[in-house]
Amino acid sequence: MKKLFKKKSEILSSRVVVRPHVSWQSRLLAIIVVCLLLLLLSWGMYEVGRSSAGEMSAVPHNKLGGSYNMATCLQKKRAALCTQLAELTRQFQMIQAANDNLAKQTKLLSKENNRLKEELDFFEHVMAGNTKINSGISIHHFNLKKDINPDVYRYTVSLVQGGQRPKDFNGSLKFFVNLRQNDQTKTVLLANKNTKQNFNVNFKFYHRIEESFKVPPGSVVESMKVQVFEQNDAQAKLTQTVELSL
Missing domain, CATH: 2.60.40.2420 (Immunoglobulin-like)
Known part of the structure; x- marks a missing residue:
């Protein structure tokens, strides 16, 4: 009976986990290795980001939707406006010259028309006998x-x-x-x-x-x-x- 009780007590005792013994030097070395890996990962991500930024800066401003050079933009707009102004001025001068020529032609035609009307009136009166020519x-x-x-x-x-x-x-x-x-x-x-x-x-x-x-x-x-x-x-x-x- 005593032996049976002794066996039971051995069965009901707490479970014991057996782990290998790790020294504090090994733990410190593992921590250092993990930190180095994290530093290497951070440095790699930084290099990748910097190279991407360099490629973006090499792209011309006109290919970027939101970034541009204000001075260059104003200069291009001024040049375009100057070109348009020169074209409008040239067209205005052409229209003005055409109007001047038209006015001269109209004046000449009016003068010639008056002359022809007067001559026609004169000869009509002569033919009708209303005008006596000495x-x-x-x-x-x-x-x-x-x-x-x-x-x-x-x-x-x-x-x-x-x-x-x-x-x-x-x-x-x-x-x-x-x-x-x-x-x-x-x-x-x-x-x-x-x-x-x-x-x-x-x-x-x-x-x-x-x-x-x-x-x-x-x-x-x-x-x-x-x-x-x-x-x-x-x-x-x-x-x-x-x-x-x-």
Whole structure:
């Protein structure tokens, strides 16, 4: 009985775990190895991150969505705006030149149209018998009016020649402008485009002159006189004065 009780007590005793004995030097060495591994891992991750940052910095700014050089951006925009401005200026100059040419052509066409209308009106009256043409040279129409430009005046004169089989009329015209300047009345002899005072004419039946002249600022034109000279004659064959048309 005593032996049985003794066996039971041995069976019911606590379990004993047997572990190998590790010295503190071995533990310290393991800790050092783990720390070295962690340092190596950290250093490797740092190198990988730095190399990635270097590659990113090598990429041009225009390939990065959010980073750019402000000075470079402004310079490029200024250059683009300057190019656009130069193109618009060139187009404006072309349009302005075209408008100027169109205005000149319109003015010439208007002048030619007035001349043709006056000639047509004259010949219609002649054919209808409403206008009697005397034998020899005569002034059919003489007009003076102010131009739309400041200090500019326009005048027109029409000469006709009648009679049986008239010869060509060779002669010249002289124009005198009566104007008032600084409360003084003056008479100025006009000159043609060649700075000559005689306007040469050569025609058989009909001749028309339409020209303009400019007076000094502040001058007021009151009337105009025309004289018709036959070739080699010092005495005027015809003289007519016209007032300024309003």
